[in-house]
Amino acid sequence: MSGTSFEAIATAVRQVLSVRGPIAENDLLAVLVADGIDLGPDPEDMLTDILNEDAELVMPLADERWAWIPALLDGRIFTHRLSALEAEHDMIGFGPDLAPLSMLTESQTYQRLTDGSPIADVSPFLDGDILAERGVPEMVVGDDGVLLLQPGQFATLGVGAGDLVGLRVTAAGFELAAAGELTTCEIGPALAAVLDLRPDRPEMLDVAVWTACAADEGLFREPVAPLGELLSAGGLAQEGDWVARGGFDFGTWRVHGRIETIAARYELHDDEALAVLATVRLYEQTAALVDAVTSAQQDGDAEELVGIVSQLFPPQLDPAPSNGDLELAPDRTTVRATLKFLAEPAVAAAVLAETSADEERGAVALGLFAESVEPLAPRAARPALRWLRAKAYEGLGDLEQAEQTYGAAQSLDPSWPLTLMSLARYASDRGDAERGLALLRRAGAPREHELVQLLEHFQPAPRPGLGRKQPCWCGSGRKYKVCHLHREQLPLAERAAWLYQKAGADLFDGPSGPLLIQTAQARARYWDSPDALERAIEDGLAADAVLFEGGAFADFLAVRGSLLPTDERLLAEQWLLVQRSVHEVLAVRRGEQMTLRDVRTGDVHEVRERAGSRQVKVGKLYCARVVPSGDTMQIFGGIEPVSIGERDELIALLDDDPDPVELVAFLSRRFAPPVLQNTEGESLVLCDATLRIADPARLAQVLDDEYDRHDDEPDGALAWFEHVITHGIQRIRANIELRGDELHVHANSDARFERVLATIGKLDPSATVLHETRDPAGDLRAVQQLAERSAAASAATFLDPAADPAIAAALEEMAGKYEAAWLDEPIPALAGHTPRECAHDPTRRPDLIRLLDSFPENTGRPGTMSPARLRAALGLS
Numbered sequence: 107m108s109g110t111s112f113e114a115i116a117t118a119v120r121q122v123l124s125v126r127g128p129i130a131e132n133d134l135l136a137v138l139v140a141d142g143i144d145l146g147p148d149p150e151d152m153l154t155d156i157l158n159e160d161a162e163l164v165m166p167l168a169d170e171r172w173a174w175i176p177a178l179l180d181g182r183i184f185t186h187r188l189s190a191l192e193a194e195h196d197m198i199g200f201g202p203d204l205a206p207l208s209m210l211t212e213s214q215t216y217q218r219l220t221d222g223s224p225i226a227d228v229s230p231f232l233d234g235d236i237l238a239e240r241g242v243p244e245m246v247v248g249d250d251g252v253l254l255l256q257p258g259q260f261a262t263l264g265v266g267a268g269d270l271v272g273l274r275v276t277a278a279g280f281e282l283a284a285a286g287e288l289t290t291c292e293i294g295p296a297l298a299a300v301l302d303l304r305p306d307r308p309e310m311l312d313v314a315v316w317t318a319c320a321a322d323e324g325l326f327r328e329p330v331a332p333l334g335e336l337l338s339a340g341g342l343a344q345e346g347d348w349v350a351r352g353g354f355d356f357g358t359w360r361v362h363g364r365i366e367t368i369a370a371r372y373e374l375h376d377d378e379a380l381a382v383l384a385t386v387r388l389y390e391q392t393a394a395l396v397d398a399v400t401s402a403q404q405d406g407d408a409e410e411l412v413g414i415v416s417q418l419f420p421p422q423l424d425p426a427p428s429n430g431d432l433e434l435a436p437d438r439t440t441v442r443a444t445l446k447f448l449a450e451p452a453v454a455a456a457v458l459a460e461t462s463a464d465e466e467r468g469a470v471a472l473g474l475f476a477e478s479v480e481p482l483a484p485r486a487a488r489p490a491l492r493w494l495r496a497k498a499y500e501g502l503g504d505l506e507q508a509e510q511t512y513g514a515a516q517s518l519d520p521s522w523p524l525t526l527m528s529l530a531r532y533a534s535d536r537g538d539a540e541r542g543l544a545l546l547r548r549a550g551a552p553r554e555h556e557l558v559q560l561l562e563h564f565q566p567a568p569r570p571g572l573g574r575k576q577p578c579w580c581g582s583g584r585k586y587k588v589c590h591l592h593r594e595q596l597p598l599a600e601r602a603a604w605l606y607q608k609a610g611a612d613l614f615d616g617p618s619g620p621l622l623i624q625t626a627q628a629r630a631r632y633w634d635s636p637d638a639l640e641r642a643i644e645d646g647l648a649a650d651a652v653l654f655e656g657g658a659f660a661d662f663l664a665v666r667g668s669l670l671p672t673d674e675r676l677l678a679e680q681w682l683l684v685q686r687s688v689h690e691v692l693a694v695r696r697g698e699q700m701t702l703r704d705v706r707t708g709d710v711h712e713v714r715e716r717a718g719s720r721q722v723k724v725g726k727l728y729c730a731r732v733v734p735s736g737d738t739m740q741i742f743g744g745i746e747p748v749s750i751g752e753r754d755e756l757i758a759l760l761d762d763d764p765d766p767v768e769l770v771a772f773l774s775r776r777f778a779p780p781v782l783q784n785t786e787g788e789s790l791v792l793c794d795a796t797l798r799i800a801d802p803a804r805l806a807q808v809l810d811d812e813y814d815r816h817d818d819e820p821d822g823a824l825a826w827f828e829h830v831i832t833h834g835i836q837r838i839r840a841n842i843e844l845r846g847d848e849l850h851v852h853a854n855s856d857a858r859f860e861r862v863l864a865t866i867g868k869l870d871p872s873a874t875v876l877h878e879t880r881d882p883a884g885d886l887r888a889v890q891q892l893a894e895r896s897a898a899a900s901a902a903t904f905l906d907p908a909a910d911p912a913i914a915a916a917l918e919e920m921a922g923k924y925e926a927a928w929l930d931e932p933i934p935a936l937a938g939h940t941p942r943e944c945a946h947d948p949t950r951r952p953d954l955i956r957l958l959d960s961f962p963e964n965t966g967r968p969g970t971m972s973p974a975r976l977r978a979a980l981g982l983s
Contacts, residue, residue, distance in 0.1 A: 123174035128320045168317040182326040183274040190267040200250040202334040206315040220281045226254045291330035294340020308350035372456040381447035393471035445483040448490035469501030489519040523549040535669035539565040564604045599736030609662040618658040625766040632777040650743025651766035686731045714738045751935030785832040793859035795878040797849045917969030945980040
């Protein structure tokens, strides 16, 4: 862990780049190390993390140097010609003209003009309410957004439609001015030199301009024509956020980039990735026709509808080709050559992933596309198109038709893996583990495949003691092997876990995937490990919250419930009626079961729980969802410990129907590092300052009046304390020492530190700060960081109360005073009541007893609280 905070390192990075200008990362690292910045055990990784995440407005240039953009652009001015709408609404569009400035608005400094008036970077997608408040129609705001000024700003400036305005970068914000006489600027050669660094690709326009500015200190120092006009005059090509040399083919470049992305994402060869892209383009054309049909139907335009529908029929073969052979037209040949790649399962799966089949519009388009092109596809690719049609039916919620279509795909090719895998999922939902495993074996699924493992776990074993040729146990008169041998079913209590896993099968990849990620992030917030998010997803609580509080289980039951065995479907409907609650453990049989009392309802449940029963303790509180499972009760999704102090707050949250993120964030607070505070409840920050004093003798006199004088130090230094009384005990707030003409101030919170510094500033306005440090110590991680920084320091000598009876007596006296004060202090764990109040209230006394039971027993060490003494004082002994 670094000895210098991320924020301090980021500040140092900005300072170096501000003074030295753009610099390569290795050179930047060398400068920081030379300046004494501690980057921890892995300086390169630390600096990379800082540059990529924490250094505000520090950006890479096209030549791979890093620059602090405010310093790089300081004093430079960029102009823009106002349109009528911009002049009317006091806004400036973020097009190519102001592209180099758009990122600056992330900083508060550039959310205002130099005259102090605020400005706002407004997006039509995110800030519709702001635009509506100003009366700006969203459709007039481009995708890049606008810089929204105060009403009347242009009128005050004396500019209107067609006039040029300039924005100059200053340390105090943007300076807005009417652009007067323009100077000549040859930006073309400067940007061409930047583009030559990577001639085979375009460059981001803002990055290209920044790099050109780094190479030419004189660029944009005076008002010049708008950047967009300069690009055109310089013969450069510009599209969106990109700029390139004239004649650059942006379309081809985008296609190649898309192919590379698809190939990397799905581990495909380039020709396979090209086939995926081409197939998706065909799908998108179908989707556009579907949209057109929908629009024509809504508008009632019958003639247009007929024209559109005629485009939806599949292309036909030429019945009488000139050479007498049956041929496809060239476009059909291309389509056929593209579709042949669908025979490869990885390609078909990639096509599905690149479409939006989980939405109704996308599902309709996918089904229509697959049906339309199937006559053109080679025979080997047709099972894939049937499989895609089945996926489309699933997206529309028609599982019966989907299963039939999977069956049709299987008849075309009994060994095509994706069809078999999909049918195995249906077999699992229907509770037929035998058939599911048979399909998976034909698909070549490995033993470690999650569905294989699931079905093997719930595969019923043959009845013990019953031979294959013996009469079946059901009384049908048929032999066991032809009756129930392969149709045995586990008891519902054992299949409950199977039902739960069926419901969670598509959580990550389905519509609830983004919500699961958000919920898992809340779970992993305090987990300091590289795989924290992955662990949180597998943890169980996040998925369970998404299933129930997030509604995914209800969606599963609505869509796939018809496939479930009847008893499982009825059980699932019961689960939807069960609320998560807080439970008290009444009894435990380790590894078998436990008895829980629902704190909210008073209901008592006998819960079969092997793993959970090994973790819980009698008398403790836990949050869980206790659900029926056949002839018993079970818990799925984990069991979370709840402290007494959190009980009422959690119950109130559960009563308020929390969303998954809110619930999981609450239950995951227990992983947060313990918060360290001083006796006034302020977060610990170890603060030190050294000030130069012009008249030490005079300051000593006024400090005597303001603070409590302490015994002078042996070296002649004068000392004062600021005191505060908490829990009936006088405590030190701040320590002040005067050595010669230097005053040293020490405090353990920002508030205390600022208060003392402000007082000294009033007592001696001429005092100047020579040195100041503030080291956060508000949690154990911060304390660990401070400890690592001081690891090389010599060990301190601590007073040993066991060796000094006077010290032991003083500590015991202090502990006694604290205990006496604690009895009448409002305690958060007791819902804000005092221990004495709870002792006299029979309804709250159990909470007090639980709290005292959670205290560590007194080991006899002087100065520690004694639960036994507290019980005696409260009459609970």
